[in-house]
Amino acid sequence: MSYIKPIFQHPRTPINTLGYTRKDYEGSISTLCAGCGHDSISASIVDACFELAIQPHHVAKLSGIGCSSKTPAYFLNNSHGFNSVHGRMPSVATGANLANRDLVYLGVSGDGDSASIGFGQFAHVIRRNLNMTYIVMNNGCYGLTKGQDSATADHGSKSKTGIVNNFEGIDLCAIAIELGATYVAQSFSGDKGQLIPLIKAALSHSGFSFINVISPCVTFNNNAGSTKSYDYVREHNEALSSLDFVPIKEEITTSYDPEKVKLVEMHDGSFIKLNKLIQGWDPEDKISIVNALQTAKQKEEILTGLLYINNNSIELNDLLGTVDKPLNSLTEKELCPGNAVLEGINAGLR
Amino acid sequence: MSYIKPIFQHPRTPINTLGYTRKDYEGSISTLCAGCGHDSISASIVDACFELAIQPHHVAKLSGIGCSSKTPAYFLNNSHGFNSVHGRMPSVATGANLANRDLVYLGVSGDGDSASIGFGQFAHVIRRNLNMTYIVMNNGCYGLTKGQDSATADHGSKSKTGIVNNFEGIDLCAIAIELGATYVAQSFSGDKGQLIPLIKAALSHSGFSFINVISPCVTFNNNAGSTKSYDYVREHNEALSSLDFVPIKEEITTSYDPEKVKLVEMHDGSFIKLNKLIQGWDPEDKISIVNALQTAKQKEEILTGLLYINNNSIELNDLLGTVDKPLNSLTEKELCPGNAVLEGINAGLR
C-alpha cells in the first residue's frame, strides 16, 4: 500500500488562486502496489488541478476497469467519480459531457482498457472530438489480472516469465493522431516535470486531449527486457521538447527566438511554451509528427512531450449545435412543448 | 434485383487451369439494389478466384451484417459461408483459420460493420496478422438500415437529405497500415481492371491483406455532394500506379526499367507488376505511403491501387508456433495424452 505524497512540502502549505490547498485535490489512500507508476500519475493530476486552480467539484472523473481505472478514487475526493465497466469509459464520458458541457471531464484508463476491449470506444470518442482529457496509464500489461501482455506491449518485449511478445504493439498516440485527436501528448509517470504541464495544457484544451503516459507495473512488467520498465523508458525516452504551461493570467513579456522557442496559444488564452529540441517537427503540423513517430519507432525511441495540437477544432456539443446552457439544467419550460402543441399534432394525424 | 454478370462473354466459355468455368465460382442471384457497387465487387471476386484457379471449396467466405455482408451469398456457391453477427466477422474468421490453416479465408464487410461496431475486431485481427483477405465494401453509409452516415463518411460529405457530415471520416487504409497490416490496397467498385489484380494479389499474400473498396450506395449515398458517389470517386480517384498480377507459373522474361516499373515478388512466387506513377512512393516503404496518404487527404484525392506491402511478415499460426497440419484434422492420437499420463498427474497431486 502506498500513499500519494506531494513531491515537496512547503513550510506553510501553499494555497492556489481559489484558496484551496493541494490537500483539497487529493483522494483516498491508494491501494495500488508500492512503486506503481499509476500513483505518480495520480499525484501529477493532483498537482496539475491544484496549480490550475480548478474547482474540484467542477471536475467529473471517469474510468473503466483495471488498476489504472481505480486511481480516480485516489485523487480529487471532492469530484464525482464514475468507475464504469471495462473499456467503456468513453461512452459514459460522452453521455455525461452531453448532459453538462460546463464541467471538466477527466477520463483515466489503462492500456488493456483502451487498446484491447475499449479500442472501438477509444477511437470513436476521438472522432467525436469530445471535450475531455483522456489519460492512459500505459504499462503494457493487464495489471489487475496479474500481468498478461496487453495490446500495447511492444513487439519483442519480454514478460516477467521470460516470454517474448510476438505481436505488434498498438501506438495509441499515432492512432489518436490518425483519428483526428486535437491534443496528443506522450509522457512517463516518472517525469512529473514534463507530465504536470502536459496535464494542465490538456485540461485547458477545448476538444479531445489525449495523454499516453508510460507507467511501469512494478509487480508484473518492470523486469529486464520489458520495454515498459522504468529502466528501459529512462534510456529510450526522447523528449521532443521541454515545455512549460503558462496560465492565462501571466503575461508573456520577454520575446523568444522562434527558432528555439515556440509559443502555442490555447483556446482559453493560456500558452504552452515549447523549447524545441527536435528538427523538422512542429506540434501544429500533422505530417511532421507522423514522420517523427515513424522514424522514432524504427530507432526504438519513445518520443515524449506534446506531439500534436490543433487549437481550431470544434468540440462535440458545438458540432451538434447544442445550446450553451447545460442540458441537465433545462426545465419543463424548455423541454416540454405543452398540450396546445400536442392538439396541433393530433389534428395533423386525423 | 440485379444479377452478377461476367464482364464479357466468350463464344466458348473459358476454363481455368483446374478445369472450372467462371460459373463454378458464381453465387446465388443478388438481392441488392440494381447498380449497387457491392455487386460489381462480387463479380470481381468471382473473376479473381476463377482466374487464380482456386479450388472453390478451399475458400471459406465470412461476413458480418449489412448489404455488403450479404454478398458472400452472391459468389462462390461451392464455398462454405458464414454470415455472422454485426461487426464480429474478424473473430469468427480468426477461429476458423486457427482450426484449419490450409483454407483460403475471404472476409467481406461494410464500413459500418468494420469502422463502427467492428472497429475493435478490425484492429485486432490486423495486429494478429491473420492470414486472410479482408475486403471492406465502403459506401460511407449504413445501406441496410437506410442510409445513415457511417464512420467512414468524409467530413463535409452531403447526405441524400442534404445534411452535411461534421465528423472526421476514418481512413481504414491509414489505420490498417498504422496497425501493421502487411498488404493494404484501396480501390473502386467501378474499376475492375484495378480491383481484380488487387484481389488476386491479396489472396496470394501470406498474412493479413486488406482492400478498402469504395462502393457507392446508389439508393442512399450516390447524390451530388456525397464523396462516396460514383461521380465524386471518378473525379478524385488518383491511382498510385497501374498494376498487373503475374501468377506463379508465368515467367518474367522481359526486363523492366526499375524507374518506371517495380516487381514485387509474393510469398508464393507470383509477382505484382507495378507501373509506378507517383513520385517518392514505394509500396514497401511504410513512411512513403503514410506521407502520400496524408498529402492526398489534404488535396482531397483518393489514392487507389496497392498502397503498402510487406512480404516478410509472419502470419498468426506461425506466430503461435502451431503445427503445419490443420488442427481440425488431429485425432485422439495427437490430442489425447491417455490414462498412463493421467496416472502420473494424479500421483503429482497427492
Add this chain to the structure above:
Amino acid sequence: MSSINDFVVRFANVNGTGSASANSLFAKSIFRMGVPVSAKNIFPSNIQGLPTWYEVRVSEKGYLGRKAGIDLMLSVNPQSFKKDIACVKPGGYFIYDSTKKLYDEFLRDDINFIGIPLMEICNKEFADPRQKQLFKNIVYVGALAKLLNISFEVLEQLLSEQFKGKEKLVIPNVKALKLGGDYIAENFAFPLEFKVESRDLVKDWILIDGNAAAGLGAVYGGASVVSWYPITPSTSLVSAFEKYAQKLRIDPETGKNNFSVVQSEDELSAIGMAIGANWNGARAFTATSGPGLSLMNEFLGLAYYAEIPVVLADVQRSGPSTGMPTRTQQSDILSAAYASHGDTKQVLLFPSTPKECFDMMAESFDLADFLQTPIIMLTDLDLGMNEHMSPPFQWDDNRKYNRGKVLNAEELENAKDWGRYKDVDHDGVPYRTIPGTHPTKGSYFTRGTSHDENAVYSEDSDTYVRIMERLLKKFETAKSRVPAPQVYQEENTSEIGLLFFGTTTYAAEEAMDILKENGDPVDALRIKAFPFNQTVEDFIENHRYVYVIEQNRDAQMRTLLVNELEIHPKKLLKILNFDGMPMTADMIVDQIKIVQPQSI
C-alpha cells in the same frame, strides 16, 4: 353477400418502388371516412426489388387486429402473382396490372379477376420514367377507390395536405387517381359488394405508428440526450424524436438545440452514453431491438447495481440472433427482465397503442429518475412500425417532471451524514447527487463493484447482502409506481381468464367478443408493466385457469408470472403465436378450444 366496411385488402408490391405512400393514402382515406381501419406492412429485410405486402383491414366493429384471409388482393408484382392469387378467399378479387397478360395456369375460377393496364396507362399519360413508376401506384389507388366506393374528395383532400407547399405535385397525383377511377368506371361494374360507407366511428382518434408516438413521448417526457445505433425496427423511433425535437426544442434566442442526438458506434456505446447522461442529471434514452439488447447486457447490470436511471426502448423483432428483422415478436421479455449476469430484476413497460407508447415513454423518465434504475419499454415491430388508430395524445400542462430523490446544494448543505446508498425513507430508494452541485458535499464514487451505503468499495459480506436486499425492497416499491393493469370485465362470470399485453391486445379483445357471442364470455386483464402489482396477482387468484396470450415460442411472460407471483404453472395455459405475423383473434379462439386445462 355484400360486405360493408368489413373486409381485408392486401397490396402486393416490389419494395423500393414508392408504393408505401400510395398504400397508406388508401388506408388513410378510409380512416377519414370515419371507418375503423388498420394496416400492416409486411416487408422484407432488403432495400429494393423483393416482394412486399401491405394489408389493410376495414372493420365497422372497430377490430384493429390482423384477420386471416384476403378479400381483395391488389398485385403489381409478377414475382408474387402465384402466391398472391392462391391466398385470395373464394369469392374474393384479384386486381392486377394487366399490361402483361396473366399466365393461364394462375387463373382460379372461384375468385374474380380485375385486370387494369396500369403500366400502359402510365406510359401513355406520363413522360419521365420515375413518374410512370410512382403514379402507377396512385392509379391503382384510384381504381380501388372506385371499386370500393371510397370518396375521391377525401383522397384529393389528403393529397393536397400531403403536398402542402409543393402544390404543383397535387395536379398529376389527382390526375393519376382519376385515371384509375375512370378506367374502372368504363370497364367494370362498381362498386363491388365489398365497399366503404362513411361513418362517424373514429371520433377524435388519430392514425400514427408507435415509434413516432414514443419519439414524441420522449420529447414531452423531457429527454434531452439520445444515443442510438441504427437497427430495424427501432430506428424510426429515434428519427421521430429528432424530427419533433428539431421543431419543438429549438432555443428561441440562439436557434440552437435544447437536445442532442448522437449516433453511436454500437449498442454498448449507445447505452453507455445514455447512462452517463442520466448519471449527470439529464434525461437520456436509447432505443434498440433484440441484438442490441443482448449487447447492452453488461451495462444494464451496471445501471441496476450502481442505481443509475436510464430509459431503453426495445422494439422487438423475431429472434433469436438476427432472426427475421422485419417480422414482429414478443420474445425479449426474459432477456430484458433479468438482463445481465448475477442477480438482477429490471422494470419493464408494455404499451399496446400509440397513445400508450407516448404516455409510457414520457412516464418512463419519471420512473427511471424516481427508481434510479433502468426502465425498459418493450414494444414490437407491429406496434412500432405500423400505423395504428389510437386515442389522441394529451398532456396536463400542470404536470411537473418527477426528478426523484436528487439533493440540491442547499439540501446537501443541511444534510447530515448523507450517504448515496442509504435507505432513508425505507422504500429502498436512496438519495442521489449530481456532479457539480456542491463544492465539498455530495461527491461520491459510482461503481459496479460491491459498495457500502457511502458508495465506498467493500468486500464485506454483510454490506453486500444489505445492499442487494435493499434492491429487492426497491423492486417492491416499483410495483406501486408502474402503470396498473387494465381490468376488463371481472365478474367471475366465468372461471376462465385471459391475460395479455402489448400488441396481443388487439387480437385478444376481438377474441373476447367472439367468445361472448359463442356464449362463453371470459374475464380478462391486460398487463402494462413488470413488476406485477397486486391486481395481477388477484386476477389470477380469482380464476381457476388463466390463458396467457403472447407472441413468442417459450411463453416468456408466463414464466415471469409463475416465477414472480409463485403461481402453479398448470394454472397458466399457453396461447402462443411466434411466426412473426401479428396474432389474429381466430388463433386465440381456436387455441382455447385445443388447450384444455389439465387438473392441477
Add this chain to the structure above:
Amino acid sequence: MSSINDFVVRFANVNGTGSASANSLFAKSIFRMGVPVSAKNIFPSNIQGLPTWYEVRVSEKGYLGRKAGIDLMLSVNPQSFKKDIACVKPGGYFIYDSTKKLYDEFLRDDINFIGIPLMEICNKEFADPRQKQLFKNIVYVGALAKLLNISFEVLEQLLSEQFKGKEKLVIPNVKALKLGGDYIAENFAFPLEFKVESRDLVKDWILIDGNAAAGLGAVYGGASVVSWYPITPSTSLVSAFEKYAQKLRIDPETGKNNFSVVQSEDELSAIGMAIGANWNGARAFTATSGPGLSLMNEFLGLAYYAEIPVVLADVQRSGPSTGMPTRTQQSDILSAAYASHGDTKQVLLFPSTPKECFDMMAESFDLADFLQTPIIMLTDLDLGMNEHMSPPFQWDDNRKYNRGKVLNAEELENAKDWGRYKDVDHDGVPYRTIPGTHPTKGSYFTRGTSHDENAVYSEDSDTYVRIMERLLKKFETAKSRVPAPQVYQEENTSEIGLLFFGTTTYAAEEAMDILKENGDPVDALRIKAFPFNQTVEDFIENHRYVYVIEQNRDAQMRTLLVNELEIHPKKLLKILNFDGMPMTADMIVDQIKIVQPQSI
C-alpha cells in the same frame, strides 16, 4: 476438551507477500498425513498490500465444506488484528507476530494468545530482505506444525518435492521450518488440544483446484483452439490448459504445438473465435466469468440458432456487474440458461468436484459436437480457485471422441438431397459439414438470420416455426445426453427432499448427516445438468416438499425447475446464501428450521 483432526485454522496475511505457498504447504501436509482437509482462499480484488485470508478446515469425518468459527487464527497482518482476534471462538488461539507488541485493547481473556517474534527471528537468521519476508511465512508454518503435532518429515518431504531441481532452496526453507518449531518447543506447551493425527482417510484422492482440473479436462477432451480474455476467477483455467498442453501436446517431430491459445481483445471476440473454430471442425472453448458472459450474449444466440457447437466455461463470481470479483456465487444460472434475446435455451453443466470439472469439461466437447449448440459449464470461484480433495482423474483409453453428425467426403458423395437443417433422425439434430470437405457437395451458408432446412434465407412463417420447434425437439434430445443427476438415499423415509448442485454440495452433504443425527433424515438429489432429465422430475414428484439449496439471491435454479418442469413453486422451498462466502452446513440446517412449508 481436546479436538483431534477436527478444527479450523485461519491465516491472516497481507496479499502480495508470498504467503500463499506457505499456507498451502500447511494444508498439503495435513492431506499427506491422510487427514481430510479443505482450504479456502479469501482474497481481495487487489494485487498487493491488502488483508487476505486463508482458511483451512481439518475434518476427520471428511467434511470439505466451509465451517463457521475459527479455532486457531494465525495473523501476521496488524491491519486486521482487531477483526482477526474478534472472530476467534472462545477457547481458541490467536497466534501472531509478537515482534511488535499487541495493543492491550485487542486482548480477550476468553482466548489464548501465542506470540512469536517472527520478524525478529527472520531478521536474525536471514540476510536479504526478500528472504526475511518469505521465510517469515515458513517460520510460522513450522511453529503451527509444532503446536498441532504435524509431522516435520512430511513438511520437509513436501518442500523437497516443491523445490525439485532447485535443491539449494530446500535448506533455508527447512531451516525456517525448524526455527518456528524450535521457538514453540522452547517457549510453549505443545501440542495443543487441537491436533493432527495421521490417518488413512484420503486414500487415492488428489488435491487440486477446479480450474486446473477443467483445463486438463479440455486437453483430454480434445480441445485444440482456445480463445480467452483474462478475468478472475476464470483466468487460471486457461493458464492450466496452456501449461498442460505445453507438456502434452507438442508434436514430437517438429516440436510445434498441437493446439493454439489466443488471448483475444475482449469476450465478444473470445466467443467469436471459439465459434469460428468449432464451425470449422476443431474443438474450441473459451472461459470467462459473469461480465464476460454478459458480453457473449449476442454470440451465444447466434450459436444456438445457427447450431454451432461451442464450449464455454463460466467460473462464477459475485455479481451483478463487477460485483465482488474475488467472492464466489452461483448467480449466472438464468443468464446462461436463456442467454441472448429471442427464444433460446442453452445446455448447462454443474460440476461439484475437480474430478467432475475434468470429466464434464472433456465431456462437454462431445455434447457440443453432438448437439451442435453451446455447452456452458458453470463452476464458481470456490470450486475453480480453491484446492479441493477429489477422487483421482481417470481416462478410458478406448474412449473415442463423439464428433456428432458430421458428413465426410464419401458420405456427402452418396448423400441424396442433404440439407444442413433437416431433421433426418427425428431427434432434432441435423447433419453438418465442415468447410473444405467436398468440391461440389455440402457447402452451405451459416447465418443468424431465419433459414430453411437448406440454410437458405427465408422470411416464411411456417419455415421459421418449423426450425424453431425442431430446436425444442433437440433440447428434448439433450435431456438424455447430459450427465444424469446423483441420487442420494431415496427411501422416501421423509417427505422432504434436498436438491442442490455445484459447490453447495459440500455443505449439503454435511447437512444431510446432521439432519440424520438429529433424527430427521432427508432424501437428496444433486443436479448435474440442464435440461433436467426425468430423474429430477420424479424426485420432486416423489416428495411433498423439496428444499433447493443455492448460492444466489433470487433462487435462480428454483426458477429453472419451476419453469421447465411445470412444478408448483410453493413445493420448492428456497435455501439461499449469497454473501460471497461458500455456504456452510449449519446455514442449511438453520434455514430448514426457519423456512417451513406453507400448504399449497
